[in-house]
């Protein structure tokens with residue numbers, strides 16, 4: 001196996017190197033080859049030894065944590081599709097339907113994402129950063145399963161070109177590219193991206209009578225004055241446990257709070273995600289939810305009375321906190337700023353949900369908003385830190 | 394005695410620590426001086442190939458301070474003067490003869506040191522070629538002989554993997570050390586001696602002089618870290634330091650009136666077969682110093698594995714270095730490296746199973762990755778012993794904003810190399826800082 005792969009790459013190399021027909025695409029060749037073979041580069045200057053961790057492994061581990069979301073998402077899309085069309089939601093058929101709905105979106109995302117990245121890498125003459133692999137995995141997981149492929153292509157294009165490359169590429173971007181793409185679709189195609197119909201993949205079948213397709217977020221937002229919001233959710237089958245496990249209609253990969261929890265714990269344990277951001281975010285949501293409870297009463301929005309824990313398990317909040325808010329490049333650099341950053345994301349998520357029902361998916365806007373403010377948070381903390389430092393000039 | 398605990402830093406879990414047994418290496422046939430590896434100097438040769446010289450004959454001086462000269466570590470004939478690119482003098486090689494004539498220098502009786510003029514000692518150190526064993530923080534250049542420091546730090550022991558053990562090089566030399574301390578007391582109003590905590594009986598003989606015991610991970614024993622933790626005012630930033638073994642050389646010169654060349658060298662690293670200490674001399678050839686293990690190709694690092702330089706198989710020890718570490722070259726490609734669980738792949742992060750492996754592990758010179766843009770993982774910030782934020786300081790340097798880099802503490806950087814070591818994006822942070830500091834120093838001294 002190793003021999004075969006090596007021979008293949010050795011045979012292809014001349015085409016991509018100086019003088020070869022595809023020399024401009026060397027970054028692509030390099031990205032592919034280094035997936036299989038860690039390069040033999042050695043340290044040119046001291047320190048003579050280096051840590052084994054590289055960006056490739058760093059990003060691969062994030063992808064490994066995202067894969068369960070992809071698989072569960074496929075199953076869930078199929079399951080929702082089968083129940084909505086009145087068929088029996090068996091495991092295998094559900095998986096197959098989900099595969100059919102989701103896989104093309106993933107493939108399109110990667111193909112289009114790679115296209116842009118290689119284009120910029122070739123023009124700028126740098127290598128492809130593995131962050132792309134994560135962006136392209138995250139992006140489809142945040143989409144409704146019915147998103148047409150051309151929109152998928154538009155979204156990832158926007159995310160990569162506007163969210164990242166115009167700022168100078170990976171590492172210089174201050175917005176999370178996957179979320180930028182997602183937000184673009186939300187605002188550019190509001191009809192396709194919201195409403196009750198988009199969250200369930202029908203696969204050409206008709207819905208059963210009485211099927212509404214409303215997500216928990218939509219239901220909670222629409223609950224009328226006197227109704228108790230929990231009752232509404234429960235009646236629709238959205239009890240806390242279902243919401244936590246994630247078997248309900250929503251974005252492809254973002255419904256399961258359980259998987260988010262597992263992924264977050266794994267990322268924190270490996271030191272990849274900042275626990276400060278995540279814990280800060282959870283606290284922010286709970287605190288805001290609890291505070292709003294105090295204002296709940298007859299005549300106010302039913303959202304105010306929602307048990308704060310529901311905020312955590314509904315919609316994409318957990319997914320956003322675990323995988324998007326923790327993107328280190330678009331987070332503040334300072335560890336202490338990350339507490340506040342996470343906390344404010346939590347606060348904003350709940351506030352947007354409650355006070356602007358047009359955007360039930362508050363977490364997306366909350367994170368992008370805080371991405372913009374991350375440098376400001378850093379600025380104050382760094383200033384305070386440098387003030388304490390004894391001058392040495 | 395004060396204790397100082399440094400919490401930031403990182404101990405590389407590297408195998409290959411040299412044992413404390415001490416070999417005596419046979420007398421070499423050649424020794425050399427490597428101007429290329431003495432930072433900052435602009436050498437002007439005073440000899441040419443074929444000249445007959447004694448041990449202690451000046452070979453070159455520094456054009457910046459012609460009083461600062463570098464002497465021959467042996468007597469015989471100048472065998473070769475080798476130049477590198479842009480006429481950099483790489484090395485001056487001396488073929489030793491049997492008799493090895495030696496220059497003589499002014500001697501100072503121990504009892505008289507107290508009455509001796511400071512300037513007489515400075516002159517004697519300049520004449521005797523050992524002035525450059527003193528270093529002035531923050532740049533680590535040798536100090537301007539015209540200046541006086543607020544204090545001098547004597548650092549016993551260096552926790553970089555792997556440097557000579559003070560217990561080995563101080564054994565039986567406490568008198569010489571005491572002599573050296575008296576010299577330093579004439580040079581600076583205050584002298585600190587820092588030693589590793591927990592050395593126990595090993596440093597008993599010199600314990601009356603120790604002012605601070607220091608604990609903590611590498612580079613806790615670095616004089617720059619010591620200064621960072623103990624300085625009281627910005628004026629302290631110009632403190633000088635001298636390494637323990639170098640102080641012995643200075644003391645030997647002034648006490649005996651001869652140019653001392655004995656060096657005790659640590660020989661270690663995972664690719665070395667017999668890891669030990671050895672008595673040899675300044676500028677000794679690397680060739681017969683260490684036997685390699687079965688490794689296919691090996692890198693000879695003169696100095697520690699984080700700060701040393703790469704020596705060739707037929708290279709020599711430098712003026713400052715007292716360690717030789719052999720590492721596997723690591724120049725092979727690894728198949729599917731990024732998905733391996735990595736129980737034997739050491740990492741500062743917790744992304745390999747080696748996080749659960751408490752054993753020390755071999756490391757090689759592979760970069761383990763490719764240069765990438767910073768992913769803001771903050772590992773560099775977590776290890777920096779002097780609380781610099783390397784990723785941000787690096788960005789200011791990229792933007793050519795030296796003022797901002799200075800505000801970030803660039804000059805406090807002790808050039809330990811840890812930030813470069815941990816960086817998953819393989820950014821040469823430490824090298825950027827070291828070079829920025831050097832540029833700044835050169836601009837300052839030129840002005």
Ligand code: SF4
Pocket residue numbers: 773776777778779780781783805806807808809810811812813822823826
């Ligand atoms: S910035 Fe300097 S002192 Fe800090 S870790 Fe890097 S090399 Fe060491």
Ligand code: SF4
Pocket residue numbers: 766767768769770771772773774783784812815816817818819820822
């Ligand atoms: S270790 Fe490297 S990648 Fe991580 S923050 Fe520092 S410079 Fe950036």
